Amino acid sequence: MAGQGGSIGDSGGATRPLRVAVLGAGTVGREVVAGLLEGRSPGLAPESGAFELVGVAARDLVRAAASGIPAHLLTDAPAHLVAGATDVVVELMGGEEPARTLIAAALTAGKAVVTANKYVVARHGPELEAIARLTRAPFRYEAAVMGGTPILRLLSEDLAGTTVSSLRGIVNGTTNHILTEMAANGVGYADALADAQASGYAEADPTGDVEGGDAADKLVVLARLAFGVWLDRAGIAVHRRGDRPGITGVTAGDLARANRDGLAIRLLASARRRASDGRLEAAVLTTAVPEASALGQTNGVRNRIEIEAERLGRLAVEGPGAGGAATAAAVLADLLAVRRGDGSTWGDLPAAALETAASLLPKARSFFVGPSGVKYPVED
């Protein structure tokens, strides 16, 4: 692993600062820029000489400057930053294009890439990993899952001595916030969504979150590191009630009855290796869990992932799953990892093949049926 990025920042034995370009000056990008300029940890401090911020790309330069980013760093031409005198490209624009093309161009040129873009990694992970392996450019995406809470490095490095048999978890803070509010206040889905948007917990277009697509993206990223395969994103089943995917068909009545029965409804992303033939099963399902369980007690925008590993048993990671400052902490940690020569997020794991997951059928002993008619599998 070390050595993949070994030449980055080295110049004839003497080290110079890594020249960093940040693409995107939104919720996360602004915090990353501030972290670099302020030196938010000893490794980032200006006197450490580790990094030099050479440019920040945004579309609305006036707004970006008003957010405190020095005007001389700003540009509306991210491709120029990628092609220019930079060692590390930090992609925080989101969406598929031009993010995918810019990440691919940076890796092709042998530049390190740090991103929080689960949408791109889930759909183009195999291609981008292949380029990074070819050019030996570090490719890191810890911030793509659970925001600032470290989970990917745990899977690829700390659990490398065991075999993960299954994982499941709450990986989308927006939907968990909406479900928590609906249960606590007895409000319907539409009102809880509007409230989440007004409070900044849901985007203006919440489709990716509430329909379960974001959770499926994160499941692909988790599976790459937990099981060593790139799951075909299109093959991940997402729970739907008729034409209502994800949590969009959950009603206040369902949550009230679940509460009466000592249950909480959670959107769980799950994957496991089938014992019979080793095939991976994966799905994103609205699931009923005991209200008193750890998943039932994971409220609001918090995330929690539970992992079953052979000879180790169950372990769990819980923490903030989103937010500019928290997510920036993971991006900055990835930058420090690049500086150390730690290589890519997959560490020493071998290259991964593309695989289509079988649909994960709930291992539920029973189903909870809400007044809406939706059947929720019940899990411990």
Ligand SMILES: NC(=O)c1ccc[n+]([C@@H]2O[C@H](COP(=O)([O-])OP(=O)(O)OC[C@H]3O[C@@H](n4cnc5c(N)ncnc54)[C@H](OP(=O)(O)O)[C@@H]3O)[C@@H](O)[C@H]2O)c1
């Ligand atoms: N927000 C979170 O809590 C969170 C958590 C985990 C992961 N992430 C991921 O982090 C990434 C960034 O999220 P965010 O919330 O920071 O997004 P955001 O607030 O929408 O910011 C996106 C930034 O990218 C810029 N941008 C977009 N397209 C561009 C283009 N073609 N050229 C130049 N600049 C462009 C935007 O510029 P303008 O504003 O000028 O249009 C804006 O500055 C996404 O991949 C997201 O999934 C976010």
